Amino acid sequence: MLLSDFIDISDMAHEAHEGYVKVQVHPEFPHLQIAGYTDKCQYDNHWTPTTKALRGVIFDVRTFEVKARPFGKFFNYGQQPEQYDPDAAIIGAYNKWDGSLGIGYVQPNGRPAIATRGSFVSEQAIHANDLLAKDPDLQDAIRSWVSDDITPLWEIVYPQNRIVVDYGDMDDLVFLGTVDNATGEFSPWADSRFQEPAHGGTLREILEIPPRKNHEGFVIWFDPAHAVKVKQEDYLALHRIVSSLSVKEVWRQLRAGTFRSWAEGLPDEFHEWARETALPMALDYDDKLTGMRKIHEGLLAKGFPTRKEQALWVQEFIAPEDRGLMFGLLDGRDISDSIWRQLEPKGNQPMRNVESE
Template identity: 40%
Template sequence: MKLSEILDPTLLAADVDAGYITSRHHPDDQSLVIYNYTPAAQYDRHWTDATRLCRGLIVRLDGSGDADIVARPFAKFFNYGEHPDGSLNLSQWAVAYDKLDGSLGVIYPAPDGRPAVATRGSFTSDQAVHATTVLRERYSKVDTQAGWTDLVEIIYPSNRIVVDYGDMDDLVQIGMVNHATGHSTPSAWWSKYGMPAASRVAEGSLAEVLALPPREGKEGVVVHLADGTMVKIKQDDYVRLHRIVTGLNETTVWEALRTGTYWRLEREMPEEFRDWAWRIARPLLADHGLLVQGARQAHASAALAAPSKHYTERRTWRKEFARLANRSAYAPYIFAIEDGRDFYDMAWKAVRPKGPKPTGRTECAA
């Protein structure tokens, strides 16, 4: 199955060039590439055929400008609340499966000929390496099926996000996708090898599934609808707890902006919080930018108004410059600029939101 049969190569190239999709080569085989949408796609709601399909899509370049599909995971699907009102038929048949709280694993044939596990954007993330070891040591008899991709949830103690699975260290089947059609099914054909599968929680109309009572200690459900649509429904207590345990608050976002690590933070944070984080980051960036711009202009005005440095004794000039600078609300920044100190960090400290300090706990969502 060729990549061009399911995706316009021009659209893919455009989204890669625009920074909406990343492409990473396998370290042992440069022809093997994994595509994944970026946080920019999430922020801009740039959901094209390319960004939706590139959620851990693995291909093998064939040298002709096209590629063979090696693994095709679930396309990007959305939380129930992200669908416009009335866009989902509440009477259609729906099957809900337990939504597991780990990392997505994409099973693919590795360069050494054996099945391996990649995460959504990496062949070599910690989770991918751990999952491949589990797959090969515990489920060594399994093999990939031509034309299909098997997907698993990677769960082990040090990869815990919120839901506590105790000492569980395993791979859990969550579905399989047909390369040609993109049709997904929760079929658990690897069960014969002893691999667990996500449990079926309920079935009935979508309205009945939406009315499910909360389940203690669970993240939520993934709903497969009769028309092929997939929908995430996350329990309110999980979302609330997730924000707490991952330390996501206004101060976390501010600290990441201040230290230049925001883009690393957003790569690690759960998808459902990225829009929230950007709503915090955007005004902080704007306030900081305005403060820096105002400080530069105020410094320039004070420097121009003061007598020329070339014809004035340093102490006299400094006294006159200080008199002019102190008239400005930007006085501390003016002196910092004049003395060559870091007024950018001063500006960040000035816009620091009031709130708890970040915990530093983040989720790796490779």
């Protein structure tokens, strides 16, 4: 199985150059590489056949032979314009685990290992490999799957990797299922110990299931190649708290110049809210800065010979709240932070309910 069988390699190189795909080299075997879409890709909603497929694909750069192929990107229900027939039959709905995707592969030295979406050596991958090292049966299983050109997948769950859902002291690799490398089709694993598959036969039945305590939601598979996530509102509400999502937090990030990197790191379902909240603040900032600079240029054009005459003009013609900004420009200072302080939101409004829009 070659990477070029399902990916346009030149397009992958282009997406990597644009920052939408990241390729990481294995620290021990440099010919082994892993390609995954980036936070920037998620934030810009830049989903192409290439970026959707690259969710941690592992390949040999010398031959472009695929060593692992996880399932591609799938979206939150309502996030994309796809139309779903609510009464169409589904394969099943499985617990959406609140952890990190683990991707099984075999290293060139024959040792089984687990990577995460974009890294061989992320904190979560290191922890997963520590668990794997203690389980010879699982090592043998990975070798067997890989020899059959199949990629096994897990959710990596342990206390230090908690995102929102509290799994207590659970420290385990939750087996999700396998992907056929040749077709990209996923076969879910209905292990009742972990998966608790919902037995509703349609999307409508799953959407009508009441929120379950301490759960994230469901992954609904329509067929072996297409799935959608449904997240519970109580999970999203708690995630907003954990992520400190509020109008004032957006303002803080804009003021610090870190909004883009902060917003890219948010889960998909919060990206639109972050953009919509930031836009009017950014426009207000630009309007204020542009306006003050224009007035400053006009003031200089008047040719007042002394600072006192400039100050008298400012006192007469500039609104009290903007006089400090004008004196800052006259002194050659950066007034950006002063403008942001003017624009600070009152109170600390929480984000709107993203699911209701």
